[in-house]
Amino acid sequence: MLTREEWLPLARKLDWDYSYVREDEVFPEVISGRPWLPHSEWKDWEESFKTSYREYVDNQYEKDMAVQAVHDAVGRIENVEKLALPWLNSLKVHAAALPLAEFTGVVGNLRGARFGRDSAWRTMATFGALDEYRHTQIPLLLFHPLLRLDSQFDWAHKFYHTNNWFAVAARHFFDELTVGQNAIEFHIATNVVLETGFTNLQFVGLASLARESSDHMFERMVTSIQTDEARHAQIGHPVLATVMKHDPKYAQYLVDKWFWRNWRLFSILTGLSIDYLTALEQRPYSFKEFMEEWIIDQFLRTLDEFGLEKPWYWDLLLDELDIYHHMIYASAYSYRATLWFNFVIPGPAERKWLRQKYPKYWDDMDAVWEQISERWRTVGPGPANEFAVHGTAMPTFCDLCQLPLSAGTPRKNTARVLVHEGRKYIFCSEPCQWIFLREPERYASHTDIVKRVLSGEAPAQLPNLLTEYFNLTPDTWGKDVHNGDYEWLGARKDSAA
Amino acid sequence: MSQQKTYWHLLQQKRMPTEYEIVTSKLLCYTGEGFTGKRFELDVPLKDWYRRYQEESPLVCSSWEKFRDPRETTYTKYTDLQRAKEIFVDGILGEIELTGYDAHLRPAWLHIFHRLVAPFRYPGHGFQMIASYIGQMAPSGRITIAAALQSADEMRRIQRIAYRIRQLQQIYPGFGADSKTLWETDSMWQPLREVVERLLIAYDWAESFVGLNLVLKPLVDELFMKYLSDAALREDDYLLGQIFYSLNEDCQWHRQWSESLVRMAIEDNVRNRDTIQGWINQWYPLAARAVHTFASLLEDTLEQMKTPRLKRTERAIDRYYRDYLRSMNLEVGS
Ligand SMILES: [Fe+2]
Ligand SMILES: [Fe+2]
Ligand SMILES: [Zn+2]
Numbered sequence: 001m002l003t004r005e006e007w008l009p010l011a012r013k014l015d016w017d018y019s020y021v022r023e024d025e026v027f028p029e030v031i032s033g034r035p036w037l038p039h040s041e042w043k044d045w046e047e048s049f050k051t052s053y054r055e056y057v058d059n060q061y062e063k064d065m066a067v068q069a070v071h072d073a074v075g076r077i078e079n080v081e082k083l084a085l086p087w088l089n090s091l092k093v094h095a096a097a098l099p100l101a102e103f104t105g106v107v108g109n110l111r112g113a114r115f116g117r118d119s120a121w122r123t124m125a126t127f128g129a130l131d132e133y134r135h136t137q138i139p140l141l142l143f144h145p146l147l148r149l150d151s152q153f154d155w156a157h158k159f160y161h162t163n164n165w166f167a168v169a170a171r172h173f174f175d176e177l178t179v180g181q182n183a184i185e186f187h188i189a190t191n192v193v194l195e196t197g198f199t200n201l202q203f204v205g206l207a208s209l210a211r212e213s214s215d216h217m218f219e220r221m222v223t224s225i226q227t228d229e230a231r232h233a234q235i236g237h238p239v240l241a242t243v244m245k246h247d248p249k250y251a252q253y254l255v256d257k258w259f260w261r262n263w264r265l266f267s268i269l270t271g272l273s274i275d276y277l278t279a280l281e282q283r284p285y286s287f288k289e290f291m292e293e294w295i296i297d298q299f300l301r302t303l304d305e306f307g308l309e310k311p312w313y314w315d316l317l318l319d320e321l322d323i324y325h326h327m328i329y330a331s332a333y334s335y336r337a338t339l340w341f342n343f344v345i346p347g348p349a350e351r352k353w354l355r356q357k358y359p360k361y362w363d364d365m366d367a368v369w370e371q372i373s374e375r376w377r378t379v380g381p382g383p384a385n386e387f388a389v390h391g392t393a394m395p396t397f398c399d400l401c402q403l404p405l406s407a408g409t410p411r412k413n414t415a416r417v418l419v420h421e422g423r424k425y426i427f428c429s430e431p432c433q434w435i436f437l438r439e440p441e442r443y444a445s446h447t448d449i450v451k452r453v454l455s456g457e458a459p460a461q462l463p464n465l466l467t468e469y470f471n472l473t474p475d476t477w478g479k480d481v482h483n484g485d486y487e488w489l490g491a492r493k494d495s496a497a
Numbered sequence: 498m499s500q501q502k503t504y505w506h507l508l509q510q511k512r513m514p515t516e517y518e519i520v521t522s523k524l525l526c527y528t529g530e531g532f533t534g535k536r537f538e539l540d541v542p543l544k545d546w547y548r549r550y551q552e553e554s555p556l557v558c559s560s561w562e563k564f565r566d567p568r569e570t571t572y573t574k575y576t577d578l579q580r581a582k583e584i585f586v587d588g589i590l591g592e593i594e595l596t597g598y599d600a601h602l603r604p605a606w607l608h609i610f611h612r613l614v615a616p617f618r619y620p621g622h623g624f625q626m627i628a629s630y631i632g633q634m635a636p637s638g639r640i641t642i643a644a645a646l647q648s649a650d651e652m653r654r655i656q657r658i659a660y661r662i663r664q665l666q667q668i669y670p671g672f673g674a675d676s677k678t679l680w681e682t683d684s685m686w687q688p689l690r691e692v693v694e695r696l697l698i699a700y701d702w703a704e705s706f707v708g709l710n711l712v713l714k715p716l717v718d719e720l721f722m723k724y725l726s727d728a729a730l731r732e733d734d735y736l737l738g739q740i741f742y743s744l745n746e747d748c749q750w751h752r753q754w755s756e757s758l759v760r761m762a763i764e765d766n767v768r769n770r771d772t773i774q775g776w777i778n779q780w781y782p783l784a785a786r787a788v789h790t791f792a793s794l795l796e797d798t799l800e801q802m803k804t805p806r807l808k809r810t811e812r813a814i815d816r817y818y819r820d821y822l823r824s825m826n827l828e829v830g831s
Contacts, residue, residue: 001591002663010673011652011659014622016681020694031546053653054583061576068573103524103638110645113629119622126629126652129645134572137520144503144519151499158505161523161531171526171538179527180541446539471532475499 004052011052014119015039032115033184035247045118045238049231056127060134063224070220071142077149079217085344085481087213090277092152092341094206094218096159097269099139101174105132108178108186112235115183121235125187128232135225142221152476155340162471163458165338165449169402173265176442177258184239188251189258191236195229196302197259198266201294203229209273212282244306253438256311259299260431263317264401271325272332275357276343280350286357288321296321313431320407322360327406330368334391335404336478337466344481345372347488364410373489381485389484392462397448399425400432420444506530517569523562524638530562549700551634555772556703558765561637565761566754575646579653582743586657589736590664598736599668606732607669612683613795614737615662615673617721618655619680623693625651627709634702643754644706650747657740689717689787692780707776710755715821716788716814718748724810728795752821759825770826777822778830788814 018026029036080088109132112125143156159167160174177189203226210219244251267287274287285293296318303310311317333343346354346369355362372389379388395404396415407429408414416433418425420440427433436443449469452458458469466472506523507514514522527536527547536552537544570578593599602610625648632644662673680686696708726741762769792811819829 001587001594002660007660007663008656010662011618011656014619014655016619016677016690018694019681020691021698025698026694031543053579053649053656054587057576057579057583061573061580064573064576100524100526104526106641106645107525107633110629110633110641110648113648114626114633122622122626122629123652126625126645126648129629129632130572130575130649133642133645136524137572140504140520141516147501147503148499151501154501154505156504157523158531160526161506161533163533168538171533175527175537175539175541179525180537180539180543180547182542185542442540442542444540 004050004055008050008052012120012123013043015043027115027117029182031111031182032117033182033186035243035250037117037242037246039117041246042117042121042242045121045242047120047124047238048234051124051127051231056130060130060228063227064134064138067138067220067224070217073216075142075145075217077145080146080149083215084213084279084282085342086277086279087209087215087282088150089152089341089343089481090209090273091215091218092150092155093269093272093277095139095143095153095156096340097170099136099156100160101170102132102135102139104174104178105129105190106136108132108181108190109232111181112183112187116187116239117183121187121239124232124235128235131228131232134228138221138225142217151473152340152342154476158471159340163449163452164340164470164472165397165402165404168449169397170265172402172446173261177261184243185254187236187239188243188254191233192240192302193255193258194262195233196236197299198262198295199229200226200233201298202266202270205270205290205294206273208284209278209282212284213278240306244308248307251306252308255303255308256313256431257435257438259311260313260317260435261401263320264403264432267320267325268328268403272329275325275354276329276346276350280353283353286354287325288357291321311431313434316430322358323365323409324407326354326358326361326365327409328403330365330372330410331391331395331404331406333372333480335395336480337386337390337462337472338470339478340472340476342479342481345369345376345484345486345489347486361409368410376480376484376486376489379484381483381489383479383483385484386479389480394450394453396426396450398428398432399446399448400427400436400443402446402448403428515569517566517571520571521566521639521642525636525641528561528636530560530637546700547634551636551702554701554703556762556769558636558762558769560765561635561640563761563765564637564639564758566639566643567757568750568753570642570646579650582746583653586740586743589739590660593664593736599665602734603732606729606734607665607672609728609732609795610665610734610737611673611675612679612685613725613791614658614721616676616680616683616686618658618676620686620689620693620717621651621655621658623697624709624714625655627693627696627705630697630700631702631706631709634700634705636702640758643758647710647747647751647754650751653747654744657744661737661740685790688783688790692783692787695783696780703772704776706755706758707773708780710751711759711773711822711827712777712780713784713787714748715752716784716818718745718751719814719817720788720791720810722748724792724814725795756821756825759827763826774827774830777827781830785815 023038106129109125109128113122113129116122116125139156143153146153160171178186203222207219207223240251271287274283274290300310332339336343351366351369375389379385397403398405405415405428414429416427416430418433425436427436449458453460459465466477503514507518523530628644628648628651632641632648635641635644665672680690692713696713699705699708722741722745726738730738759773789811792814795810822828
């Protein structure tokens with residue numbers, strides 16, 4: 001048989017000069033992206049990993065069989081029941097965040113497969129679309145049997161269909177990143193920033209957490225997905241290189257903006273998993289160590305390759321490594337009933353570890369956990385007291401990232417208020433405000449949960465908000481995994497319900 | 498134990514969902530199938546594009562989620578099916594290399610191959626682009642998936658033709674090198690190029706679907722994958738005929754899922770029939786002109802060789818096409 005190198009060149013470059021329609025009608029700027037350049041500027045587009053259809057279907061079939069074999073061997077309820085409770089809840093976070101977001105990637109890649117500016121780019125994006133279908137399918141199938149164990153796994157499908165505040169934030173992110181985005185911004189933001197910058201490494205990190213937690217099914221799943229990501233993440237690199245050549249300021253803007261938006265989301269998904277929802281003895285590193293080693297250094301190298309600068313907010317970001325996800329976790333614990341998974345309080349051993357890993361601000365965080373612990377001591381453990389140790393006032397959300405205002409520290413709030421065209425906006429941080437002001441036409445009309453409550457669109461009472469608007473039930477809303485019953489807490493057992 | 502047997506949206510079926518249902522139902526979050534009551538969460542760059550070409554499409558349906566791919570193609574099933582087909586084609590290609598098959602092809606047939614088969618990579622890529630467009634604009638995840646897999650099938654067809662060209666180049670240097678020029682200038686290709694280019698900018702998602710899957714592809718695929726492949730058999734290039742037979746299996750599935758979508762849409766809303774028929778009437782003359790140009794040229798050329806039986810290609814394709822549309826209660830436009 002001929003080698004791929006011998007024949008594939010005859011299938012890669014298939015653009016032609018249009019005669020019956022204009023090139024800018026076939027590739028309108030609004031959906032192809034900017035800068036708008038004639039095909040002559042894109043004709044040398046080249047992917048670094050070459051694959052043929054023949055190889056693709058073969059490899060992918062083998063990979064699916066391998067995942068299925070692991071699922072058959074260790075994916076039964078009995079295996080999952082043996083996992084530590086915090087890890088099981090970490091699994092629910094990823095189960096919800098993953099599959100339908102991957103499906104938005106099918107749409108984004110199909111955008112590239114039609115509006116990408118060179119045929120080789122379009123063909124690679126067709127594979128990308130198929131990959132993302134795979135990444136939708138695998139978790140939906142693997143988590144399906146776990147519904148019998150725990151109905152919180154229902155959120156593997158339900159999450160993005162709800163108005164849950166975290167779903168609002170996640171949709172706000174993915175609608176802009178993928179489904180509603182033009183081909184150039186999609187490929188730079190998704191392939192270069194999200195996949196090269198975050199998911200590739202996040203999946204490596206999650207796989208090692210899963211391995212430490214003896215969750216071989218999840219480990220296998222993310223490892224297998226990651227091999228596809230590593231391949232199709234390459235699509236964005238030659239796209240960015242061309243934009244860099246013609247409009248370096250815009251290239252820098254896209255990268256700065258999307259790195260920040262990704263940081264917000266991934267610090268929550270991964271930060272919580274590593275520093276709180278993995279058993280202490282199974283944590284291979286702290287989230288900050290993971291970020292420094294795998295994300296920060298690698299990303300700076302990527303920027304360097306393209307001749308891009310460090311984002312202007314870099315020092316601020318490095319400072320956040322010490323605190324942001326801790327603030328989010330504490331705030332999410334306080335409002336756990338608004339989420340679809342359960343939480344654990346860091347005990348004395350965990351707090352000692354956290355203090356060691358995060359010396360800069362841990363004192364402030366420790367005080368928050370001391371308060372929460374004290375509250376449990378006062379009311380006593382038990383499911384009946386969950387709401388006695390729970391926030392009641394509505395938190396405020398950032399008008400860009402749609403996450404609770406949790407930047408800064410418990411003592412120093414960094415929220416910023418802005419009046420734009422007569423309306424008041426609030427942002428968790430300077431970069432969120434900066435992104436808003438660069439393209440207010442995208443963000444200004446959005447209303448967060450608080451405004452929806454004020455306008456009557458969402459119910460004001462917490463129980464109604466949870467059931468009618470966040471689509472939770474008493475079974476599925478988040479709780480403390482031990483209902484406050486921790487040995488170290490020394491709570492009055494007799495008052496347990 | 499929670500005793501919940503399946504995901505929230507499949508509970509009302511009151512039976513265990515199939516694997517296909519688990520992995521393909523309600524995958525899009527902005528089409529009103531969930532609880533949000535909104536489309537996009539923010540004013541995305543393509544908000545107006547989606548409004549104009551998806552929401553305001555004249556093809557309407559109470560729920561596009563009702564569409565099902567008759568083959569129920571999960572990702573795993575797709576790679577399994579296609580891998581088997583590709584192994585089959587590898588066998589043929591390997592045989593060609595082992596037996597010195599290409600040295601025995603007749604010059605007149607090689608001429609046809611070079612003029613008619615090699616340039617097909619270009620319209621094939623146009624088909625891939627349009628299928629990708631249908632997929633990204635489709636109002637349900639299952640339609641998106643069917644169109645995405647169709648787009649990949651088109652890539653398969655292009656790559657198999659490319660492989661075959663490379664084999665021929667080893668004996669006939671430069672074989673197929675002028676494919677792009679032929680596609681751009683040979684009068685035989687121009688009517689097809691015109692309809693592909695115009696269809697690329699037909700941006701209503703459903704018009705794009707009708708134009709490609711109900712008009713252009715059934716006609717063009719039938720000509721190339723069936724009649725040209727029959728001609729290859731008769732002209733002693735029987736192995737090309739077998740390769741096309743395998744590629745044609747993909748095209749058959751494209752027709753089947755399209756037929757399911759059309760039936761579902763008309764069943765849901767009877768006015769959809771007129772909408773679809775209107776687009777067929779609009780696109781058929783252009784597509785028919787393209788196919789008829791080839792059919793008559795193909796006959797003339799082959800008549801000088803040894804195939805007198807192709808006289809009826811044009812009529813046969815028309816007949817087949819009429820039957821295909823009639824099965825959906827549609828007709829060939831006047
Ligand atoms: Fe993915
Ligand atoms: Fe991806
Ligand atoms: Zn923010």
